[in-house]
Amino acid sequence: MHTTLLFIHSILRWVIVLAGIWAVLRAWKGVSNKTPFTASDNKAGLFYMIFLDVQLLVGLVLYFATSVLTKAALSDMGAAMKTPELRFWSVEHLTMAIIAIVLAHVGRSKVKKAGTDAQKHKKGLVFYGLSFLVVVLLVVMVIGKGRGWLPSLS
Ligand code: HEM
Numbered sequence: 001m002h003t004t005l006l007f008i009h010s011i012l013r014w015v016i017v018l019a020g021i022w023a024v025l026r027a028w029k030g031v032s033n034k035t036p037f038t039a040s041d042n043k044a045g046l047f048y049m050i051f052l053d054v055q056l057l058v059g060l061v062l063y064f065a066t067s068v069l070t071k072a073a074l075s076d077m078g079a080a081m082k083t084p085e086l087r088f089w090s091v092e093h094l095t096m097a098i099i100a101i102v103l104a105h106v107g108r109s110k111v112k113k114a115g116t117d118a119q120k121h122k123k124g125l126v127f128y129g130l131s132f133l134v135v136v137l138l139v140v141m142v143i144g145k146g147r148g149w150l151p152s153l154s
Pocket residue numbers: 006007009010012013016052055056058059060061062063066067068069070089093094097098100135138139142147148150151152
């Protein structure tokens with residue numbers, strides 16, 4: 001169960017990165033070329049947010065049910081804070097992911113509420129852009145922690 005979930009979680013990071021690039025590029029194109037806000041622009045932000053939400057769900061199961069790392073951390077948070085590996089998975093990884101997810105949700109709501117097409121593109125660029133930066137940093141940090149670019153099949 002843990003291996004399967006970690007595999008899905010690991011692959012989903014790249015789906016999120018691709019969806020993020022798509023959402024940010026569409027918003028950027030909309031701002032710079034002053035194009036109308038189309039159904040494709042709407043879908044780009046929606047898919048980025050949905051993939052982040054699915055990652056959150058898988059992450060929550062890893063975090064509270066299957067990961068021995070977070071189990072160890074949650075059993076003694078005081079000690080975990082002094083252990084870089086445990087602190088990373090129990091606090092830093094989670095906090096960064098939540099920030100990215102919240103920014104994507106706020107962005108989607110701001111895009112929906114914006115009065116003009118230009119404002120929709122601008123809100124998308126700012127919020128999806130910030131969220132995407134956090135995602136990139138998170139992915140780089142996970143790889144820096146010695147996890148592979150792709151899930152291990154062993
Ligand atoms: C932007 C969203 C996220 C991304 C891109 C992401 C990415 C990753 C990656 C790449 C790994 C390493 C996978 C591997 O070893 O192959 C990982 C591990 C992990 N993630 Fe996430 N994650 C995200 C959100 C979350 C959230 C929201 C939670 C918790 C609620 C979470 C909990 C975990 C845990 C507990 C592990 C380590 C499991 C273990 O090795 O025991 N992740 N994540």
